[in-house]
Amino acid sequence: MAADGGGVMTAEVAVLGAGMHPWGKWGRGFVEYGVKAARAALADAGVDWRDVGSIVGADTVRGGYPGYVAGATFAKALGWQGARVASVYAACASGSQAINTARAQILAGLADVVLVVGADAAPKGFFRPAGGDRPDDPDWLRFRVLGATNPTYFGLYARRRMAVHGDTPEDFAQVKVKNAAMGALNPNARYRKRVTAQEVAASAVVADPLRLLDICATSDGGAALVLSSMEFARRHGAAEPVRIRAVSTVTPRYPNTVLDLPDIATDSAVGVEPGGETFRASIVRAAYEEAGIGPEDLSLAEVYDLSTALELQWYEDLGLCGEGEAAKLLREGMTAPGGRIPVNPSGGLASFGEAVPAQAIAQVCEVTWQLRGQAGDRQIPGARVAITANQGLFGHGSAVVAVR
Amino acid sequence: MSRTRTPVVTGWFVGEGDEFRLLGTRCSACRSVFFPREDTHCRNPGCAGGELTEVPLSRRGRVWSYTDSRYRPPSPYVTDPELPWEPYALIAVELESERIVVLGQAVPGITVADLTVGMEMEVVPGVLDEDTETTWTTWRWRPTGVA
Numbered sequence: 001m002a003a004d005g006g007g008v009m010t011a012e013v014a015v016l017g018a019g020m021h022p023w024g025k026w027g028r029g030f031v032e033y034g035v036k037a038a039r040a041a042l043a044d045a046g047v048d049w050r051d052v053g054s055i056v057g058a059d060t061v062r063g064g065y066p067g068y069v070a071g072a073t074f075a076k077a078l079g080w081q082g083a084r085v086a087s088v089y090a091a092c093a094s095g096s097q098a099i100n101t102a103r104a105q106i107l108a109g110l111a112d113v114v115l116v117v118g119a120d121a122a123p124k125g126f127f128r129p130a131g132g133d134r135p136d137d138p139d140w141l142r143f144r145v146l147g148a149t150n151p152t153y154f155g156l157y158a159r160r161r162m163a164v165h166g167d168t169p170e171d172f173a174q175v176k177v178k179n180a181a182m183g184a185l186n187p188n189a190r191y192r193k194r195v196t197a198q199e200v201a202a203s204a205v206v207a208d209p210l211r212l213l214d215i216c217a218t219s220d221g222g223a224a225l226v227l228s229s230m231e232f233a234r235r236h237g238a239a240e241p242v243r244i245r246a247v248s249t250v251t252p253r254y255p256n257t258v259l260d261l262p263d264i265a266t267d268s269a270v271g272v273e274p275g276g277e278t279f280r281a282s283i284v285r286a287a288y289e290e291a292g293i294g295p296e297d298l299s300l301a302e303v304y305d306l307s308t309a310l311e312l313q314w315y316e317d318l319g320l321c322g323e324g325e326a327a328k329l330l331r332e333g334m335t336a337p338g339g340r341i342p343v344n345p346s347g348g349l350a351s352f353g354e355a356v357p358a359q360a361i362a363q364v365c366e367v368t369w370q371l372r373g374q375a376g377d378r379q380i381p382g383a384r385v386a387i388t389a390n391q392g393l394f395g396h397g398s399a400v401v402a403v404r
Numbered sequence: 405m406s407r408t409r410t411p412v413v414t415g416w417f418v419g420e421g422d423e424f425r426l427l428g429t430r431c432s433a434c435r436s437v438f439f440p441r442e443d444t445h446c447r448n449p450g451c452a453g454g455e456l457t458e459v460p461l462s463r464r465g466r467v468w469s470y471t472d473s474r475y476r477p478p479s480p481y482v483t484d485p486e487l488p489w490e491p492y493a494l495i496a497v498e499l500e501s502e503r504i505v506v507l508g509q510a511v512p513g514i515t516v517a518d519l520t521v522g523m524e525m526e527v528v529p530g531v532l533d534e535d536t537e538t539t540w541t542t543w544r545w546r547p548t549g550v551a
Contacts, residue, residue: 128478135413140480141440145412145532145542146509147477152494155471156507163469163521207471208516254449255436259468259496259505264440268428269503271436271448 009292013106014233014241015402017045017226018365021119023190023219023352030063033222034070034119035077037358042115045226046236052226053111054084056101058094058118058357061130070357074117084111092304092392093249094118095223095360096400100247102227112232118357119222126150127218139262139393146264150306151215153261155207158309162209165324167312169209171331173200175308176213178336179344183351185377188362190219191351214308219353223361225368242371244364246290246401252279261393280317280391287387287399288319295319298341299383300370302363304390305348314389315343337380345370345378356392363388364400371404407539412532415441417543418460424529425460426506426543432457437502461506464548465499467523472516482533482540491515495545497525511546524548 019040021033034057042049055078057070066073071087084105090097095118102114126149134140142148161167180195195213203212233241252260255267257274277285288294295318303318305311312326320341321329329335335343346352346366349359367386369375384404391397411417416439417426428439431446433454438447439461446453476489483489493510510519511528530544 126475126478129480133480138440141413142507143477144480144482146494146507147473147481147492148494148507149473149475149477152471152473156469156494156496159471160469160521205474207473209471254447257503257505259507264507266505267447268437268439270501271431271434272450 010246010290011107012230012243012245013103014228014230014238014243015225015364015368016047016113016228016233016236016238016241017041017043018368019044019224020188020362020365021222022188023221023355025190026220028121028220030060030067030119030121030220030222031073031077033121033220033358034074034117034224037119037222037224038074038078038115038117041224041226047113047226049078049115050081052081052083052113052115054086054102054105054114056098056114056116057087058098058116058361059087059089060120060357061089062120062123070117090249090392090396091394092354092356092390093360093396093398094357095362096247096388096390096398097249099225099227099244099361099364099400100249103244103247106227106229113226113228115224115226116361117222117224118361120355120357121220122218122355138264142262142264149207150261151207151210153259154215154307154310155210156259157313158210158214158307159208161309161312165327167309167327169201170197171312171327172210172214172308173197174330175305175311176200176350178330179305179348179350182337182345182378183347186347186351189347189351190217190353210307210309216306216349217353219355221352221355221358221362223358223365225361225364240404242368242402242404244400245403246287246399248283248287248290248399250283250286250397251395253282260395278317279397280313283391283397284318284387284389284399287401291401293385293401297385298387300342300345300367300380300386302344302346302366302386302388303348304359305344305350306354308350311343311348318387318389337378342380345375345380360388360390360398363390364402367402371402407534407537409539409541412540412542417529420529424527424543425463426527428459428461428502429456430459437461437504439504439506462499462501464524464526465497465506467519467521467525468496468498468505469521470495470516470519493519495519495525497545508543508545511544514547518547
C-alpha cells in the first residue's frame with residue numbers, strides 16, 4: 001500500500017483557523033502578506049502565536065533567501081517564540097505540502113498546533129526561470145530553446161481538448177463567466193467584476209486558442225491555516241471543527257504520457273505500457289481513497305484553473321463526469337452555484353491570479369469557510385464535504401479533502 | 405566575419421537537410437527511449453538499469469497538439485527588442501515508434517491556421533537566433549509535403 005501513495009485512511013486533523021491577505025498587485029514584499037494572513041488565521045482560531053508548537057512555511061522562489069526559508073522568515077516576523085520550523089517547496093503544490101507537513105507532525109504527536117503560511121509577491125508578466133545559463137535545468141531549457149511560457153502549455157492542453165472532445169472556445173469562456181461571477185462576491189479576490197462571454201472573446205489571444213481572460217494572472221497574496229490535533233480542538237472548545245481527512249501529494253508514474261510543465265517531451269511508452277490513469281487523476285484518486293469518499297459525496301470543489309480549459313479537465317479528473325463530458329457538465333450548470341457540484345465558489349484562479357505558495361492554502365481556506373457556512377454571498381448551502389485539487393511543475397500536485 | 409553554427413543544446417540533434425535527426429538515448433535493458441537524452445540513469449522504475457546508448461529518433465510523427473506564442477517570451481529566450489514581435493507556432497508531435505511526444509517550434513511561415521491535430525510532421529534543422537559570433541541551431545517541425 002505504501003508504494004501506492006494512498007489507500008489507507010488516516011486520522012483527521014482540525015482546521016482551527018483560516019486567514020488571507022487579499023490577492024492583488026500590491027507592490028510590497030511577500031513577508032508582509034504572509035504575516036497578515038497568519039495573524040488573521042490565528043485570530044480566527046483564537047490561538048496565541050506563542051502557543052503554536054510548529055510553523056511550516058511554503059517557499060517562494062521570488063523572494064531571495066528569505067523566500068527559501070519561508071517558515072523561519074514568517075516565524076521571525078511574527079516574533080521568535082521557539083517553535084519547531086519547516087519550509088517546503090513543491091511548485092504550485094507548495095501550500096498543500098506545507099499543510100501535509102503540518103498534518104504529519106500533528107498525527108505523529110510532534111506538535112499539537114501548527115501554523116501554515118504561504119505568500120508571494122509576483123513579478124509583472126510571464127513567470128520566468130531563475131537567472132544564469134543552466135542547460136541542465138528543464139525550466140531554463142524550455143524558455144531558452146522554445147520560448148515556451150506557461151500559457152503555451154495551457155494552449156496545448158486546450159487545443160487537445162478541442163480536437164479530442166469537441167470543446168469550443170465558447171465553452172472555455174463560460175468557465176471564466178462562471179468563476180468571475182463568484183469572484184465578484186469574494187473580498188479576497190483580485191478581480192471582483194463579472195465578465196461576459198463577449199468580453200472573453202474580445203480579449204487578446206495569448207496562446208492559441210486561449211485568450212487573456214482564459215488564463216490566470218500572477219498575483220501577490222498570502223494565506224494561512226491553524227491546524228491542530230482533534231484532541232487539542234476539543235480542549236480548545238471547537239466542538240465541531242472542519243477536519244482535514246486526506247492530503248494527496250503523490251508523484252506521477254512512469255511513463256507519464258501527458259506533456260507536463262516544464263518538460264520538452266513526454267516519457268516514452270515504448271519500454272513500459274502506460275497505466276491508463278493520468279497524473280492528475282491519480283492525485284485525486286489517492287485523496288478519495290485516503291478519505292474513504294468518492295465524487296458522489298462532494299458538496300463542492302476548488303480546482304486549479306490555471307486556464308479555463310484546465311478547469312474542465314479537472315471535472316473529469318475528479319470523476320464529476322466521464323472523459324470528454326466536462327463541457328456538457330458546465331453547459332448544464334452543474335458546476336455553478338445551485339448545480340449538483342459547484343466548482344470554484346471562491347472565484348478560482350480566474351478571480352485571484354496565482355500567488356504560487358499561497359494558492360493551495362487559499363483553496364483550503366475557502367473550503368473551510370464554505371464548510372463552516374461562513375462564505376457569505378458565495379455560500380454553497382449545506383456544504384459537508386469538499387475537495388481541493390492542484391498541479392504544478394516538476395511532477396507536483398495535490399488534493400485535500402475536508403469535511404464537517 | 406562568419407558565424408560558427410552551434411547547436412543551442414549539445415547532443416540533442418545532428419545532421420543537415422534530409423539527414424537531420426533528433427538524438428535520444430535508449431536503455432539496453434528495457435528498451436526505453438529518452439528525449440531529452442538520459443546519459444547516466446534509466447528512468448524506468450522497473451528497470452535495474454542498462455547501458456544508455458545514443459539513438460536517432462524518427463523523423464516523422466503526428467501532431468498531438470499545437471499553440472502559439474503571441475507575446476514575446478522572457479529571457480533566456482533571445483529576441484531583438486528593436487523588432488516587432490512575430491508570433492511563432494509551437495507543435496507537440498507524437499513519434500509513433502518511440503511513443504513519445506516532442507515539443508518544438510514550427511518552421512517560419514507555418515501558423516496555427518495551417519495545423520490540425522493528427523497532421524503528419526517532419527523534423528528539420530532551423531536557426532533559433534544569432535549573435536555576433538554564433539548561429540544557434542535548433543530543430544523545427546514542418547508539415548510533410550511542404551518544401
